[in-house]
Amino acid sequence: MEQLVVSPSPHLHARANTASIMRDVLIALSPAVVVSLVFYGWSELLLLGVCVLSCLLTEALIEKYLMKAPVTIADGSAAVTAVLLALNLPAGCPWWVAVIGSVFAIGVVKMTFGGLGQNIFNPAIAARVFLLVSFPSQMTAWARPASIASAWSLSPVDAVSGATPLGVVSEGLRAGLPLDQIFAENGFSYAQMLLVNLGGSAGELSAVALLAGFVYLLARKVIKPTTTLSIWLTILGVSGIFYLYNPSAYTDPVFNLLTGGVLLGSIFMATDYVTSPMSRTGCIIFGFGIGLQTMLIRYFGAYPEGMSFAILLMNAFVPLINRYCHQPKYGRA
Amino acid sequence: MDNKFTFRIGGVHPADRKLSRDCAIEVLPLPEKVSVSMAQHLGAPAKPVVAPGDRVKTGQVIAEPAGFVSAFVHSPVTGTVTAVASKADLAGKMVMHIDIDVEKDEWAEGIDLTPELVTPLPDDKQLILDRIKAAGVVGLGGATFPTHIKLCPPPGKTAEYLIINGAECEPYLTSDYRMMLERPREILIGAALMQKVLGGPKCIAAVEDNKPEAVESLKDALHFLQLFSKDYENIEIRVLKKKYPQGGEKQLIDAVTGRQVKSMGLPIDAGAVVQNVATSFAVYEAVQKKKPLLTNVLSVTGDCLPPERQHNYLFRIGIPLRYIAQVAGGVPEEAVKIVSGGPMMGKAIANLDATTVKGSSSLLYLSAKQTLRREEGPCIRCGKCAQACPMGLEPFLLKKLAEVGDQQALEQNAVQDCLECGCCQYTCPAYLPLLDTIRIAKADVLNLIKSRPKN
CATH class of the missing domain: 3.40.50.11540 (NADH-ubiquinone oxidoreductase 51kDa subunit)
Structure with missing residues (x-):
């Protein structure tokens, strides 16, 4: 008598699984990682290594010794958190900050809620905000190497201290300078922001690299463009209104889109499956909330940027959004 | 070519794998014995009108409808009825069958067996x-x-x-x-x-x-x-x-x-x-042609079969699946699951001694790599199941509600609309058995709805 397997339908499965999706996200992040390594050199490699090691280790240790459950670091989700966190730190930030951030991201934000799929907040974003309020000086010391050669030089070279474009603008406005003068003095240009923009988090370095990742994620159908586009349009819209109202006091829409981690956040962090809404309508509302809060913080808040706060706040609304936003059902219009 | 029609909500794109598409329909030879199921249709099983020892001709009525939603069943062969008894169907469920020893293939009177195309339509x-x-x-x-x-x-x-x-x-x-x-x-x-x-x-x-x-x-x-x-x-x-x-x-x-x-x-x-x-x-x-429904076409196919062993057979009802497998060259080694119907909605065969019914459409051999389930992971809330659902349901939610047994919420979230098409489970990156759970919850909720007094 032959042995036949009997189980209910369906008898086939699409090839994509959790690990392959996480792998796709890592591939999508790779252009940004490569660019940051090229320009920030050893210090960036150190941060990346520290983040990956401590994230994986934290998850493995918690699963093994606290939860007494199978270790699931092979699914790649901790690695994604690690790379995102590394890209969210200022280049040259001390390695122990990265360790604390990683332990917080995985240990507190992810595992205390039950691990993958259970967390309310995006671990990397929550860790970044946690570090920003805990270690403000380390987290806003935007050191940058004088050149690519010095970034990869084995002997320590003095780093040039810098500031993010948003920080420069914020400071300039406080000093009572008009915007066009600030832009002119600092030599800001859109082309530079698109290609290589030194200063800021490692992941904000190159808009083009991030956009390449976005295209890859869309092509592989890992994410839908809804959330990301909703954020972009809201930021363009809100800053557009303010810019038209007073162009010398409020930064312009394109500048706001290209700076302060908007691309990194909108492509890779706000689209995190676990902490974003399920339905299309939900994603539009979620993106609108993020865009609006980002702009309000930038124009009226104490912090020059605001993307991470906005994502974190909107993460908290996701269960509520999911409760009220559903996709249209067949035959129930 | 772009604005071709399709349905609007959900859906998935599994690979075609129409391996037997170029195999012309062959007539399946008759076995020595057939066993005709009384449950070949939705609704009440047909009521047998023959008894052991009766001689029947091909196309002769052997069972009558037993209710409004029911259908006639005809003898697929000429021979002697040997038993009218309960037997296991392909899923192992006990169903009344009529067993007939095949003697020859002599059709009942009045059936037009000529190949000529009859184009004029009756007016009545x-x-x-x-x-x-x-x-x-x-x-x-x-x-x-x-x-x-x-x-x-x-x-x-x-x-x-x-x-x-x-x-x-x-x-x-x-x-x-x-x-x-x-x-x-x-x-x-x-x-x-x-x-x-x-x-x-x-x-x-x-x-x-x-x-x-x-x-x-x-x-x-x-x-x-x-x-x-x-x-x-x-x-x-x-x-x-x-x-x-x-x-x-x-x-x-x-x-x-x-x-x-x-x-x-x-x-x-x-x-x-x-x-x-x-x-x-x-x-x-x-x-x-006044010809009763006792034949249909079935594909013998699957990735484990080489091209020369793919077939499309014109079969009669009541033929043991094991016999078809033998005629087609035996069950391939790599097959771990045999499905009757498509791989998305078909039934896994538990019993190869079951026989063909009017609606049989395939003997599909699936390999372990293709069909064995993988270990479940946690839901990552990707929403792929909801995007895939052609009814616009939220399988992730229905599964959770089913697990806590909240029938009211299940009904509000339209579990009764589920088609059981399997898109959700097919697409789930965490290999969650979404449809397994939802199918059971749906049956419960449907019973609940049916039990309510109608106004």
Whole structure:
């Protein structure tokens, strides 16, 4: 008598699984990682290594010794958190900050809620905000190497201290300078922001690299463009209104889109499956909330940027959004 | 080519794998014994009208409908009835069967066995309906609902569309495709007959764009028939963009007419009647040839079979599946699961001694790599299941609600609308058994709905 397997339908499965999706996200992040390594050199490699090691280790240790459950670091989700966190730190930030951030991201934000799929907040974003309020000086010391050669030089070279474009603008406005003068003095240009923009988090370095990742994620159908586009349009819209109202006091829409981690956040962090809404309508509302809060913080808040706060706040609304936003059902219009 | 029709909500794109598409239909030789199931249709199992020792001819009635929703069953062979008893069907469920020792193949009187195409349609609608009913025709697209009932809309409802379902959206299956290539004229005559019974609705034969040869074949046949008669003026061949589950009634109606059937409603509520191409062929044979439904086409296919061992067989009902497997060269080594029907909605066979029924469509061999389930992971809330659901449901939510047994919330979230098409489970990156859980919850909620007093 032959042995036949009997189980209910369906008898086939699409090839994509959790690990392959996480792998796709890592591939999508790779252009940004490569660019940051090229320009920030050893210090960036150190941060990346520290983040990956401590994230994986934290998850493995918690699963093994606290939860007494199978270790699931092979699914790649901790690695994604690690790379995102590394890209969210200022280049040259001390390695122990990265360790604390990683332990917080995985240990507190992810595992205390039950691990993958259970967390309310995006671990990397929550860790970044946690570090920003805990270690403000380390987290806003935007050191940058004088050149690519010095970034990869084995002997320590003095780093040039810098500031993010948003920080420069914020400071300039406080000093009572008009915007066009600030832009002119600092030599800001859109082309530079698109290609290589030194200063800021490692992941904000190159808009083009991030956009390449976005295209890859869309092509592989890992994410839908809804959330990301909703954020972009809201930021363009809100800053557009303010810019038209007073162009010398409020930064312009394109500048706001290209700076302060908007691309990194909108492509890779706000689209995190676990902490974003399920339905299309939900994603539009979620993106609108993020865009609006980002702009309000930038124009009226104490912090020059605001993307991470906005994502974190909107993460908290996701269960509520999911409760009220559903996709249209067949035959129930 | 871009604005091809398809349904609007959800759906997935499993690879085609129509490996047996180029295998012409072969007539399956008769075995020594057949065993005919009384439950070949949706509704009450038929009531046997023969007893052990009776001699029966091919095409003779051996069981009668046992209720409004039920159908005649005819002897597929000529021989002696040896037993009328309960036996396990392919899933192991006990069903009444009539066993017959095969002696020869002598058909009952009045059945036209000539190959000539009969094109003139009878004028009398009732005659057409009576012949369909007498021939035991049931829907061959999967549900096996008695066709004559579907062709009599309830009072106050009229059919505006008759949709002939040639979507065959399940991977692997090619029986409908072969029928569309080899018997397109008969299929269209059957369609015209049903169109006549329904009072002349617009008839649209819908085929997915992965079967261009079938589209051409039907178009040629339509031109040919239109030369003879005006009866075929109001028939259209429609190409649909390939997407699973397009062959589902509700999805097909949406794709073809842009209408949706309301929840818990019937297609006729949206003014549509859907019939499969194989059903249409059976209607042709029933009405034009007075031939009862005792044959159908089945694909023997699967990745584990080399091209020369792929087959499409014209089989009779009551033939043991094991016999078909042997005729086709035996069960391949790599096969761990044999499915009757498509890989998305078909049933895994537990018992190869079960026999073919009117609606059998395949013997599908699946390898371990393809079909064995992987270890479940945690839900990552990606929402892919909800995007894939062709009914717009939220499988992740339904599964959670089912696990806590909240029937009220399950009903509010429309678990009863689930088609059991399997898109959610197919697409879930965490390998969660979404449909397993939802299927059980759906049955419970449907029972709850049925138990309520009607106002």
